[in-house]
Amino acid sequence: MDVSRETLLDLHHRMVRIRTFEEQAGKLQESGKIPGALHLYVGEEAVASGVMAHLSNEDQITSTHRGHGHLVAKGGDFKKMYAELYGRATGYCHGKGGSMHISDLDLGMLGANGIVGAGPPIAIGAAFSNKYRHTQNVTCCFFGDGASNEGTFHEAANMAALYRLPVVFVCENNGFGEFTSQERHQAIHDIAERASGYGMPGVVVDGMDVMAVYEAAGEAIARARRGEGPTLLECKTYRFYDHVGVRGMGVVYRDDSEVVEWRKRDPLPMFEARLAETGVLSPEEALDVHARVLTEVQEAIAFAESSPYPPDEALLQDVYTVAAG
Amino acid sequence: MDVSRETLLDLHHRMVRIRTFEEQAGKLQESGKIPGALHLYVGEEAVASGVMAHLSNEDQITSTHRGHGHLVAKGGDFKKMYAELYGRATGYCHGKGGSMHISDLDLGMLGANGIVGAGPPIAIGAAFSNKYRHTQNVTCCFFGDGASNEGTFHEAANMAALYRLPVVFVCENNGFGEFTSQERHQAIHDIAERASGYGMPGVVVDGMDVMAVYEAAGEAIARARRGEGPTLLECKTYRFYDHVGVRGMGVVYRDDSEVVEWRKRDPLPMFEARLAETGVLSPEEALDVHARVLTEVQEAIAFAESSPYPPDEALLQDVYTVAAG
């Protein structure tokens, strides 16, 4: 499949945005500036980018506890994102959600989620709504290999296939659920194998290769838009840092050598090499992109740090929708 | 596989016991003598009988809301069973459980259950215990086609395969979850297809043919005893009566013709014909069996009806285990 230069640059830009956002977020948390728990997406950028490139703001996604990358790829505003991680009033959730609940309904991003496996049921609801309202919109449901063992995934997958809902289940198989490796949490190798049990196609793709993800996601999403129902798309990827926070080497649950091996397949340099070869983007131009994005990120961080915390009154606001007038 | 005469007669006896128990229970409820909801097993006798013939009292089963047949096949005492359905102090649960919670831990029957899908998690716990205690015991988990869509089944199946637990998931696919036919609650035809998604074998068997069930269950149970892990055994069967109670014709959710077709494959006459052909049991002898069992049942009903209700003090008893002394 031939992909336009714009698309290639767009995919690259999304990945750079995620990587830069996350690297800085990690530093900020290590320096104690960001409170709470951060689950970084570094290493998995190709998945969110390859999928999101097919979606408009009217298409929804459900996310996970590891949600920054999804929101960035969906078009998230750095300023509002950092402000949220800082717990400031200017954040996406006015500081009430933080990293684990960052969201932007206007972008169709139905929220990071602190509950593993909470996304799939919500995703079929959005997909049901798309169908009910006779739109062509699609909902992409991101979830992890660990989440694939939660009953919620099973229930949602069965219903999606039964109703032929326009949803794509994107499994980000990074080989671990927290500190438990896949072979220690399920007896299968390919989670996509579960698809046939619901009556939907299952596809395995290299989650470190953004073009492969872009292509496979494109087919699944097009299929959903055509009203042909859901697909389970498993993306094999890897989390470079620790489950929470940055540290990720010298840990009890995986060998450093494994991390080193996976880092050789870092999706960003791999893609940049390809863009250079094909003359789409030279190394210098790539550096430019990184530099521009870094500047954006720095501005956003400054914005967040200079933003006020929510006022005390906010504590009891927005628990309920108050009838207008 | 050649099966001994004793086994053939035993299988027949179990089926007759279930059929007779249920037919009478249905009548008693229609006549208003048994309170609450009864989910009758009539039509599905071959499943419980074919499986239970392989189990000892040290092997456990988990059951469903449709549990009488399971307990009868596991060796349940008619007197204690009817007394329970009547809510009498002499019942298996001293009248506190009724039809939906009838159980006998001494027989390894871990209870009928009012919650669809509640059995599988409990079953893997018993299987875990069998393994932990280094026994050769197996746990058989009965559940319906409707229950196969509950997340609990998914979670338990994954854990069973992961830990290679000695458990057999016996899916009683009678084509309906309450009043919703299988094609209206899942997009697959064979529930056994879900097995590969957990890394366990899936087997489909004719649930109206007790020999077929006996053989397939035998292999799955032997496999579990050998420590080779779980199997998903799907038995295609049919519920002759309504979801609750007896009436089952002239209902909105299925055609009478469908019932008529399935009744042509009534597991009991089919098996009796075979026993007659092979000279194992003549029609006259078969009638004797029915007559003897009916007498047992009538005695048990008389026992139940003459039994006292639980005393008022029972209301607050057995909420907790009170430390001895």
Add this chain to the structure above:
Amino acid sequence: MTTVEAPAKRELAYVQAINEALTQLMRSDSTVFLAGEDVALYGGVFGTSRGLLKEFGPERVVDTPIAESGLMGLGLGAAATGLRPIIEIMFMDFMGVCMDEVVNQVAKMKYMFGGKATLPLTIQTMAGGGASMAAQHSQSLEAWFCHVPGLKVVMPSGPYEAKGLMVSAVQDDNPVMVVNVKTILGMRAPVPEEMYSIPLGKAHVVRPGTNFTIVATGRMVGESLAAADELAGDGLDVEVIDPRTLQPFDTETVVNSVKKTHRALVAHEAVRFGGIGAEYAAQIQEQAFDYLDAPVGRVGAPFAPVPFSPPLEKLYIPNAARIVAEVRSLLGKAG
């Protein structure tokens, strides 16, 4: 759509009142749909949605697999994207299999998102014992949900309330749980034909009285009225208040009543320990302490699961006689 308090002539059974509310709501708003187990083809195991499939079709009256987490999530996702779902959980006892969706997702999404989400989601379910359905089909678990910020909870005590509260629940822009009571589905009362609403958060003084206040929910409202009649023989003039909305609770109406009567009791079918009656009793003594001539009493189920055996279940479920006895013992306790 108007608010009618004066009862009309026509009588309906509780179950018909729910059915009429659902029908009128779906006629009046095309974003309203109903999803649940056997709600469509079968019309609901309690008959509450009979006829809806025929009138509105399978897109708007949806039979679902037995998968309550998926079902509740379907409602949430649909509500967050512009629809007004009614999600039926057949028995309240089954809330446990979709508890996370209700409590961590539905109830919290708006707040966690800084207010951006609007969730016009109605959760309809059936509570209560008395039908010999044993421990897993007879519970009244409303206290759990009243403890969860982000949810509203209503409990109709009769046909008039069943229709009006359902209309209010569905038209409210927040998640509202409608806790119906299965043992009074056959109860008949006058119900206006038009689609009317009953304001959420406002209690109803069912029977005015001067020297004792009974706050009762659901089925206990009727039992309390019977108790009031009997207690009239003791020269007691009992005021019976039905909160109708359990969360938010209309503290003001109840406290004002107690300031007048100086004595109060809260009655519900749920287990007494930790039931919503504890909260109401605590609020009454906090806000009317100097007016109380006796402790605030509570009537609820004893601390045990619901037993199957009919005589035990009869003993288990609170009724007029127990309310009368508790009121009399409170008068004994009067300071």
Add this chain to the structure above:
Amino acid sequence: MTTVEAPAKRELAYVQAINEALTQLMRSDSTVFLAGEDVALYGGVFGTSRGLLKEFGPERVVDTPIAESGLMGLGLGAAATGLRPIIEIMFMDFMGVCMDEVVNQVAKMKYMFGGKATLPLTIQTMAGGGASMAAQHSQSLEAWFCHVPGLKVVMPSGPYEAKGLMVSAVQDDNPVMVVNVKTILGMRAPVPEEMYSIPLGKAHVVRPGTNFTIVATGRMVGESLAAADELAGDGLDVEVIDPRTLQPFDTETVVNSVKKTHRALVAHEAVRFGGIGAEYAAQIQEQAFDYLDAPVGRVGAPFAPVPFSPPLEKLYIPNAARIVAEVRSLLGKAG
């Protein structure tokens, strides 16, 4: 195994006390095993099971998939067949994903089976806010479980209680939920080295006093002691009582205290509306009505989900200052 009330010399942190209890329990009884997410190889995300895998091996210290319903069912099935499981649900907020197993299966099996089942099952979890973990990782939901017949619930307020209550929970032949508090895991106190138990259902008078009673749970015990010191300045001699076991509640100890002090307040970290404080307050006014000089007060979290933003969360979580303020306002209200 003895019951030791006199604190020993050696100090341990709360988290170490749990760890020591688990270790000693597993040494003393081969039917005890621990299962949960990341409890083995990683030693628990809070470190409570560090070292157990090494000593007891993977058969007895079991990492599970992320599947809490399966996990809780595993505990139930194992308990019903002769083992003594300890099931860890990482955060109390996750109870929603295994609520049916806890409430309809674990809590009711014995009663539904007419008493035949014995279920020595311990459920260990972590509650509370204050760590900027937002609405789904900071809740205190103990009131739900105290409302469920068949369950016992304990909430340790410090290292001594953490070890002793864990031992009692595991040795009890009933399902017991141990609700630990994540924000005080580092709190140090003297803990006896031997395996001792703290009797379930008995409250502990942490600080004797004569003219005001504060009943506080978990982290609020420490806050109440601080409040008591400050209130001493007002000439108030506050008695602080830690129920330790929330269900069954030691009504007698608390009521006797209030009969002596004539004033009471209940403090917990959970949402105030419908919290366990409502039940305790209701019981106090029922049983000590004639002794009360003021309404029974309650301190709890406001009616909102737990916010992420540190200043808002700080405002949200009850503390000594709020307890002091509430006590003073109650004295104002005194009749």
